[in-house]
Amino acid sequence: MSNKVLHVLYNDDDILMDAVRRTRAAHHHIEEVYTPFPVHGLDKAMGLAPTRIAIASFLYGLVGLSVATAMMRYIMIVDWPQDIGGKPSFSYIQNMPAFVPVMFELTVFFAAHLMVITFYMRSKLWPFKQAENPDVRTTDDHFLMEIAVHGDENELVAFFQETGAVEVKVIEKH
Amino acid sequence: MYTFSSKLRTFAFILMVLGALGVGYSFFTAPSTVEEAEAIVAAGHHGGHGEAEHHDETAAEAHGHDAAEADAHNAAEPATDSVVVNHTEEEVAHTAPDSASPVAIEEHADTLAATAEAHHDAASPTGDAAEAGHEGHAHSEVAAAHEGHDAHADHDAHKEHAEHVFHQLQNKPWAALYVAALFFTLLSLGALAFYGIQNAAQAGWSPVLFRVMEGITSYLIPGCIIVFLLLVAGVLHFHHLFIWLDPEVVAKDHLIQGKSGYLNGPFFLIRAAIFMGGWIFYRQYSRKNSLLQDEATDNSYYKKNFKAAAAFLVFFIVSESIMSWDWIMSVDPHWYSTLFGWYVFASFFVSGITTIALITLYLKSRGYLEYVNTSHIHDLAKFMFGISVFWTYLWFSQFMLMWYADIPEEVVYFKMRIENYNLPFFGMVVMNFVLPILILINTDFKRLSWIVVLAGTIILCGHYVDFYNMIMPATVGDQWFIGAGEIGAVMFFLGLFILVVFTTLTKQPLLAKRNPLIEESKHFQY
Numbered sequence: 001m002s003n004k005v006l007h008v009l010y011n012d013d014d015i016l017m018d019a020v021r022r023t024r025a026a027h028h029h030i031e032e033v034y035t036p037f038p039v040h041g042l043d044k045a046m047g048l049a050p051t052r053i054a055i056a057s058f059l060y061g062l063v064g065l066s067v068a069t070a071m072m073r074y075i076m077i078v079d080w081p082q083d084i085g086g087k088p089s090f091s092y093i094q095n096m097p098a099f100v101p102v103m104f105e106l107t108v109f110f111a112a113h114l115m116v117i118t119f120y121m122r123s124k125l126w127p128f129k130q131a132e133n134p135d136v137r138t139t140d141d142h143f144l145m146e147i148a149v150h151g152d153e154n155e156l157v158a159f160f161q162e163t164g165a166v167e168v169k170v171i172e173k174h
Numbered sequence: 175m176y177t178f179s180s181k182l183r184t185f186a187f188i189l190m191v192l193g194a195l196g197v198g199y200s201f202f203t204a205p206s207t208v209e210e211a212e213a214i215v216a217a218g219h220h221g222g223h224g225e226a227e228h229h230d231e232t233a234a235e236a237h238g239h240d241a242a243e244a245d246a247h248n249a250a251e252p253a254t255d256s257v258v259v260n261h262t263e264e265e266v267a268h269t270a271p272d273s274a275s276p277v278a279i280e281e282h283a284d285t286l287a288a289t290a291e292a293h294h295d296a297a298s299p300t301g302d303a304a305e306a307g308h309e310g311h312a313h314s315e316v317a318a319a320h321e322g323h324d325a326h327a328d329h330d331a332h333k334e335h336a337e338h339v340f341h342q343l344q345n346k347p348w349a350a351l352y353v354a355a356l357f358f359t360l361l362s363l364g365a366l367a368f369y370g371i372q373n374a375a376q377a378g379w380s381p382v383l384f385r386v387m388e389g390i391t392s393y394l395i396p397g398c399i400i401v402f403l404l405l406v407a408g409v410l411h412f413h414h415l416f417i418w419l420d421p422e423v424v425a426k427d428h429l430i431q432g433k434s435g436y437l438n439g440p441f442f443l444i445r446a447a448i449f450m451g452g453w454i455f456y457r458q459y460s461r462k463n464s465l466l467q468d469e470a471t472d473n474s475y476y477k478k479n480f481k482a483a484a485a486f487l488v489f490f491i492v493s494e495s496i497m498s499w500d501w502i503m504s505v506d507p508h509w510y511s512t513l514f515g516w517y518v519f520a521s522f523f524v525s526g527i528t529t530i531a532l533i534t535l536y537l538k539s540r541g542y543l544e545y546v547n548t549s550h551i552h553d554l555a556k557f558m559f560g561i562s563v564f565w566t567y568l569w570f571s572q573f574m575l576m577w578y579a580d581i582p583e584e585v586v587y588f589k590m591r592i593e594n595y596n597l598p599f600f601g602m603v604v605m606n607f608v609l610p611i612l613i614l615i616n617t618d619f620k621r622l623s624w625i626v627v628l629a630g631t632i633i634l635c636g637h638y639v640d641f642y643n644m645i646m647p648a649t650v651g652d653q654w655f656i657g658a659g660e661i662g663a664v665m666f667f668l669g670l671f672i673l674v675v676f677t678t679l680t681k682q683p684l685l686a687k688r689n690p691l692i693e694e695s696k697h698f699q700y
Contacts, residue, residue: 058615086580097574 004149005031007134008160009142009167013039016143019163020045023147026159031146034138053122057115064110068103134171142166176542176679182672189669196662200347211340215653341414342653348413349649352404354663356501357525357641358671359397360518361634364526365390366457367490367519368557373460373483378694379553382545384464385684386534390526391457392678393671398450405446405501409439415649418507430507437504445500449493456486468687476690494519502641505648509587511576517568518644524561524606525637528630530554533675535623542684548621549700555620558633559610565637566607591643594652598639605636638664 010016016039023030030046043050073092076099081089088094120126138144149156153170160168205211369387372380408416417423418430418437430437460479467475495515503514511517531554537543538551576584591599609632619625646654686692 054617097570097577100570100574 003173004153005171005173006145006147006149006156006160007167007169007171008145008147008163008165009135009137009169010145010164011142011166012164013143015164016145017042017045019145019160019165022163023145023160028156028159029148029150031148033146034134034144036139036141036143039143053115053119056118057111060114060118061107061111063114064107065103067110068099068106072099072102175682176537176676176684178676178680179540182676186669186672186676189665189672191669193662193664193666193669196658197347197351197666198662200350200657200659200662204347205340205343208336208340211343212336214343215339339653342650345414345649346653346655347659348404348407348415349645350659350663352401352415353638353641353645353660354667355397355400355404356645357522357638357664358393358667359401360522360641361525361529361637362391362393362397362671363453363494364522364524365530366394366453366526367487367494367523368527368530369460370456370483370486370490373479374487376480376691378691379550379698379700381686381689381692381695382543382698383530383534383550383554384686384689385679385682386537386543387530388457388461388464389675389679390529390533391461393674394457395454396670396674397667398454401501402443402446402450405443409443415645416504416507417648418504433507437507442500442504445496449497452486452489452493456482456489460486464686464689465682467689468683470688473688473690476688491519502644505645506587509584511572511584511587513568513572517565517572520561520565520568521637521640524558524565525634527554527557527561528633531558531626532630532634535627537679537684539623545685545696547698549698551623551626552617552620552700553698555614555626555629558626558629559614559620562606562610562614562633566603569603569606587647590647590651595643595647595654598643602636602639602643605632606640609636 008019010019013035016033016035020030020033020042024045024047033042033046035042069092076095077089077092083089087098092099133139134146135142135144145160147156147160149170157168157170205214365387369384369391371377372384372387404413407413408419411419414420418433419439419442424430424434460482463475463479463482467473467479498515498518502518503510531551534543534546534554535551538546573588576588579585610629613625613629613632614620642656642660689695
């Protein structure tokens with residue numbers, strides 16, 4: 001019973017959005033929605049929590065800034081404070097303008113790369129990963145909404161057929 | 175239709191009156207003779223003297239360092255017996271680099287000023303013999319640097335220095351007026367540039383803000399007139415903000431002589447008139463078309479505005495660049511920087527956008543802008559954020575390239591500012607970069623009115639300080655202070671700005687009716 005899901009297919013993103021809203025209003029739980037392209041506002045309609053990846057990225061940027069500062073300070077000021085072309089290596093702040101390009105680049109580098117890696121990890125994406133596509137058409141021109149079946153199956157199918165679906169399938173999930 | 179609230183109008187009038195009083199006071203208290211200037215400097219420095227006495231430890235430390243330096247100088251230069259101790263320490267400490275004198279002397283004078291200053295601390299608590307002798311060394315060095323080794327050198331140097339300070343103090347009220355006048359005029363020009371860009375780019379989000387922008391750009395007319403009058407006053411020698419306008423200075427200065435083909439009074443005013451005329455013409459023309467479009471049956475006025483905006487932006491970027499050389503860079507006629515025009519542009523462009531955001535928020539809070547939503551505010555805040563970072567990029571690029579290469583004729587500009595304007599110079603980087611980037615980086619924050627107002631206020635104050643830093647060091651040098659004249663001038667122009675802008679806003683409905691993009695703009699969501 002709990003392994004059964006509905007696959008409801010649509011061929012238009014406007015109809016999909018409308019169906020998502022009606023499904024939510026009828027308190028059916030949407031397991032997943034598969035679309036061939038980003039549908040603007042779909043996350044809001046589904047009631048998904050906003051992403052926190054920007055916050056992660058900001059923190060990674062701070063890490064990058066710290067790494068650059070600590071590295072340049074240790075190498076240029078602490079370890080071997082040579083006079084290179086008259087640049088003042090007495091303290092970090094005195095020679096800081098020369099380090100700013102490095103500080104900037106490492107901030108961006110850490111923020112960007114660690115954010116991307118975080119994205120891959122959180123969305124479970126990696127090479128040789130088995131594709132989780134329930135229907136090949138969803139990468140081309142169809143939209144698929146997956147709903148867990150609770151209660152009366154026929155009533156549920158009837159409900160989704162009314163939402164403008166082009167196809168409603170009952171699938172046994174393993 | 176917007177009605178000018180009587181409270182705001184009264185507030186603007188009060189600002190103008192108080193500002194005018196402040197400006198008047200600063201002109202009244204400016205010295206009219208060299209003796210008065212000396213008295214002002216002496217009075218100012220006795221206060222500093224008292225403070226120094228509380229820091230005996232620091233003083234002793236400074237003295238030790240100073241002695242070593244003086245010894246080094248002694249070894250290098252033959253000792254002289256012309257130890258004339260008729261100077262007070264204060265005067266020596268203020269042998270500031272004369273912007274008219276050659277660079278080499280400036281450099282030398284800087285080290286001397288530092289030496290003398292440290293000494294000034296040391297001498298105050300206990301004046302023993304060793305220190306007195308030491309003082310003599312410092313003095314003979316000053317004299318040697320300027321005039322040679324004769325006994326009259328001290329006297330001449332003193333006179334020259336007193337006159338120099340006198341000119342700086344006389345410049346002070348004028349410079350305060352000039353900075354504030356320029357700041358508000360260019361801020362309005364920044365808003366006009368933004369308006370031109372929105373038109374040329376056919377932006378879909380901004381047409382609901384066009385009337386607000388047109389209101390802000392209406393200040394361009396009185397603002398330009400005031401700045402032009404200040405420039406004319408310079409050419410007529412009412413003030414001496416531009417030393418290259420002084421024939422006596424030019425006669426002695428080969429560097430300025432070489433630039434006199436460009437830097438001369440009539441050509442300077444002709445350029446200013448052409449630029450101001452061009453900006454005002456575009457402003458009036460686009461405003462007229464924008465109003466005609468409301469009543470039109472086709473989009474011909476919209477198309478005219480599109481073409482005008484494209485042409486204006488070309489004219490603007492050329493005129494803005496030259497304007498920044500003329501009105502700002504030429505106060506330091508020995509110094510030049512290639513990205514200066516961009517730097518000035520970024521400064522007033524972000525100020526203009528910030529002003530658009532602040533006035534929009536004000537009108538919205540009064541219930542006048544029905545179709546402006548948080549997405550519009552969010553977009554403006556993003557521009558404030560982005561252009562603040564752009565400003566910082568240019569500020570740093572200009573500073574770092576000169577700091578890194580350390581070529582004397584370039585680097586004096588920053589040396590002067592870091593030594594004498596340390597807090598304003600680095601404080602503005604905090605106000606224009608660090609605070610905006612931390613406050614406005616958050617998407618949710620960019621939608622909150624009070625956050626945008628807070629960030630906007632910081633940005634506007636920061637960019638006033640930016641203009642202050644560009645003008646003051648060359649005109650008043652180390653005699654700078656943010657007092658009655660400076661605050662008064664800002665208040666006066668702020669009052670005038672509010673009066674002109676909000677009066678224009680009452681003239682026409684706040685929503686452009688038939689703009690082809692207005693529907694999109696009304697429903698703009700981000």
